[in-house]
Amino acid sequence: MDCDAFREEMMDLLYEEAAPAVARRLDEHQAACRACRDELSSFRRLRRHLASWRTPPDLGRVPRRFSSARPYLAMAAALLLLVTGGLALKGSELRYEQGRFAFRLGRAPEPSALSAALAAQEQRHRREIDALQATVAAMSEKATLRKVQRMIEESEARQATIVSAGLTRLEERTEARRQYDLAQVGAGLSYLDGKAGLQAARTTELMGHVLQASQKR
């Protein structure tokens, strides 16, 4: 066995996985070759160093979501199936109409019962309409006019109140605006006045210097 062959098989020897015959050949080679013997020794030392890195004891247990979930899921599915099947057999119904869910427990009414219910509903509506018509007919024409007149007057009063409130708000806003504009004008005039005064003072001072210079000459 040469050194290249030894290196190819060395990992088996290092991890004690070499077949007996291979291990014997490797041992024979390393006994005769110092370089290969030293390399195997250095790898053995390295393995001792590597063993110093151990996992921390507090890695924690992995939550058993997968194992415990199964029976509960199966039970939940079975329960759901049972309830759904029972309701279906009972003739219950879940409907979605006009943005709302409607759930009916039990079987739908038979066609004859439905017709009877509709007929009763129609009769009730008719009775209510007849009663309203009778009330209107009982009122005299004058009474109706008085009632309409009163409604118009109430409406006009409401409109007048609204207009009055609007005018008041408009007046307040106009007055506030006027005050603001006046203040702006006043500030502008003060500014201009200040600038003009400053300019006059500078001119007077300049003229003083000119006069003094001319007198010295």
Added chain:
Amino acid sequence: MAPSDEELVEQFQNGDSSAFDVLVRRWERKVQGAIYRLVGPGEDVRDLSQETLLKAYRGLGTFKQEARFSSWLYQIALNVCRDRMRRGRGKSYVSFDELSETGDTGTEPGPSALELIEARDLSRQVAAAVSALPQEQREVVVLKEYQGLTFLEIAEALDVPLSTVKTRLYRGLGQLRQELVRQGVRGGTPVPAPTS
């Protein structure tokens, strides 16, 4: 006598879901250890372990026992770690600061303060050196050195020939030796390359 992995897999496939619990109890800690060494400490280890076991649970029903259960389980764990590291731009997540705080150095009871510090330093240096290995070499080193898989099991888990496993391990160990020497670890002096 405890049932073998293969027997438990068969029981699970025949409808006994409690067999999976036995498998989890048997392999959970080992899978966590491998993931810890591949991606580093942190909350990721628990998440990735759970993801691994969940995938195993989902796939066990159709698992054909052409490979060992352990190889198949480690294969799932490796894929989960690779996915996570790909999302993290291929970087290992080992944090050396965290290792120095939480790492179990494995020292015997009653070491001196100096020995304790040295052991912690060595543990941190080893962790850093392993995490600096190329991914292919790191996987082989972790599976062989820390998980104790046979070369055949590693070949099955990685789906590569036996010779590739041994070559990656040889190169990985060589690089680790070089890195530890660079970090000043005593006793790791490399020897000259053998000449025939």
